[in-house]
Amino acid sequence: MNFVKRFKTRYILHRHAIKPNVWHAVIERLELLHRLSAVEKAHLRSLSTLLLHEKRFIGVGIIITDDMRVTVAAQACLPILYLGLDLLSAWTDIVIYPTAFFVNRDQVDEYGIVHPQERLLSGEAWSRGPVILSWSDIEQDIRKCHQGHNVIIHEIAHKLDMLDGSSNGMPPLHFKMPIPEWTAALSEAYRTLQQHVQHYERTCGNPYAASSPAEFFAVFSEYFFTAPDVQSRHFPLVYKQLAQYYRQVPYVCQ
Numbered sequence: 511m512n513f514v515k516r517f518k519t520r521y522i523l524h525r526h527a528i529k530p531n532v533w534h535a536v537i538e539r540l541e542l543l544h545r546l547s548a549v550e551k552a553h554l555r556s557l558s559t560l561l562l563h564e565k566r567f568i569g570v571g572i573i574i575t576d577d578m579r580v581t582v583a584a585q586a587c588l589p590i591l592y593l594g595l596d597l598l599s600a601w602t603d604i605v606i607y608p609t610a611f612f613v614n615r616d617q618v619d620e621y622g623i624v625h626p627q628e629r630l631l632s633g634e635a636w637s638r639g640p641v642i643l644s645w646s647d648i649e650q651d652i653r654k655c656h657q658g659h660n661v662i663i664h665e666i667a668h669k670l671d672m673l674d675g676s677s678n679g680m681p682p683l684h685f686k687m688p689i690p691e692w693t694a695a696l697s698e699a700y701r702t703l704q705q706h707v708q709h710y711e712r713t714c715g716n717p718y719a720a721s722s723p724a725e726f727f728a729v730f731s732e733y734f735f736t737a738p739d740v741q742s743r744h745f746p747l748v749y750k751q752l753a754q755y756y757r758q759v760p761y762v763c764q
């Protein structure tokens with residue numbers, strides 16, 4: 511980090527730090543952060559402060575409070591706790607809707623025929639565009655602490671995946687991560703999940719992960735942070751790859 515950037519970062523952390531009472535209330539409410547050490551929580555607070563300074567929150571039909579902004583920031587910064595905020599710097603806006611929202615997307619079938627489709631989404635991430643989130647889904651994740659479900663982590667995983675310009679389930683890997691190991695582990699798990707879904711068999715993961723490699727990475731990132739024990743038991747090789755990528759070990763095998 512150069513001198514000017516370091517000075518600016520220090521200034522923001524000093525002058526605009528998230529208020530302690532707001533931060534502690536949010537941390538208390540977010541069960542998935544309870545496993546973090548005091549040092550990690552302090553680092554997460556710094557990252558969240560910087561994220562709030564960089565991003566613009568836009569409420570559509572909803573008034574966004576400080577508490578809501580911090581709630582989003584803390585969860586958005588969890589995946590990049592050991593990766594750095596620069597990975598989220600290519601975009602600015604976080605758009606919040608009060609509930610799930612409809613989008614119109616054209617689907618092209620195998621014969622090249624375009625079918626207009628209306629879909630109800632709880633979140634969306636645009637390449638170089640905003641992250642869009644439904645507040646009611648965020649609240650639901652907090653209230654029920656759904657295993658394997660966190661809309662904010664899902665959309666941030668998409669943003670990380672898109673860093674190399676394509677959304678294909680493989681973000682730019684770290685220098686010492688062999689691509690063949692990543693591909694073998696995730697492709698095998700993806701194929702297994704697809705087979706279970708095609709044969710209407712019970713899956714130990716959200717079947718939505720079988721819809722594309724990009725969704726697989728996003729959904730499995732949700733599991734990695736919210737149900738690491740489940741993922742480590744059922745998909746140990748994927749868990750190992752994600753632990754290397756995120757540089758975190760949310761679950762240690764006994």
Ligand SMILES: [Zn+2]
Nearest residue numbers: 664668725728
């Ligand atoms: Zn998705």
